[in-house]
Amino acid sequence: MDLTPKQIEVVESVRTEDPKILLLSGAKRAGKTYVALLLFLAHVAKYEGEGLAFIIGGATYSSIWRNILDDMEKVIGREIKLDKKNAFKLFGNKIYVFDGSKSDSWKKARGFTAAGAFLNEGTALHNMFVKEVISRCSYKGARIIIDTNPENPAHPVKEDYIDKDGQMLASGRLNIRSFHFTLHDNIFLDPEYVESIIASTPSGMFTDRDIFGRWAAAEGAIYKDFHDSVHYITSEEAEKLNFVRYWAGVDWGYEHPGSIVLIAEDDQGDIYILEEHAKQHEEIDYWVKVAIEIKSRFGNINFYCDTARPEHIIRFRREGMRAINADKSVIAGIEEVARLFKLRKLKVVKDKVERFKKEINMYVWNPITGEPVKQWDDVLDAIRYAIYTHLKPQRRKTG
């Protein structure tokens, strides 16, 4: 089996340094999970026939299947069936599979004595779960392998483990060894694929984390790839385009402005923000009027709505609008919009927006929380709901 030079480094460390906790952190698609899986299998095989317990942890059962068990089936050449305790036999041992993203997830691992664990996507797991699993791995020679993408530099996975790289146990065994992966470490990826990933990854935090694997703080402007000279077009230019699809995004607001944005896709697959309707201190009756007027011009289009006010969504439906609950995943949604700006596939009709012009430059990360500052986000939220929710099914199809 061929390994990348970085993966060989990791395997060598396990062979010669025998760390108790092995951390593989870094870029997406860098080859972390691949080598973690091989090392975990080798670790379980070392105890062949001893009837010991091992733990596999991931955010959810579906992510565990997608990221680990499907590939494990290929390597071991047989189907994996989880029993009632979500466990299966492997090399004469038992592997317990736990979803670990919730605050009470740690209770599942309580009372175990395990000889090893594989924790996938460390930052997606609850901190208590990670700690509990590590403390359950008390069998002699136990190893915990954690793979993860980077997040905020203050994340416990970084502060409690990665920053303690090289820490020794009283026994003289190495406790923690951590490796850093970049996208370029995976030499088995097609160079054209790597190039396209780099070209479509938003500048700033997303590039730092997803390409270089750095635990970069979120800071400064959120949509760093937006440039007036590139992303604005005029109404006259928009009139020459051939739009094939229309939809809208809705962010409810009263003290903060509420907003409805009209979005269209042209026959080239490019996306345009055609209109912004943003207003402060307006009740739902006003927004119904705006939506009905949009519907009269563009037909029965989808309105992807902020789910914070379900009663407003119900009202929209009663008035005949196709009102759909938006997917409000903040970081993933921002990444999608930012990706389109980076690719120059999302443009804005300048004379049809007002508040957008301010927000696009004022919308910034809160470096402490790693989330956007909840200000100057009203039109941008409506855009994010509309674009992320609308494009999601397409993304799933193309993988």
Ligand SMILES: Nc1ncnc2c1ncn2[C@@H]1O[C@H](COP(=O)(O)OP(=O)(O)OP(=O)(O)O)[C@@H](O)[C@H]1O
């Ligand atoms: N040594 C290898 N030989 C062949 N293919 C590999 C090797 N290492 C990794 N790959 C393939 O490269 C792709 C990315 O690897 P992997 O899933 O391990 O990355 P990752 O770092 O876990 O990424 P993510 O952060 O996105 O989960 C996978 O399709 C994997 O099968």
Ligand SMILES: [Mg+2]
């Ligand atoms: Mg992975």
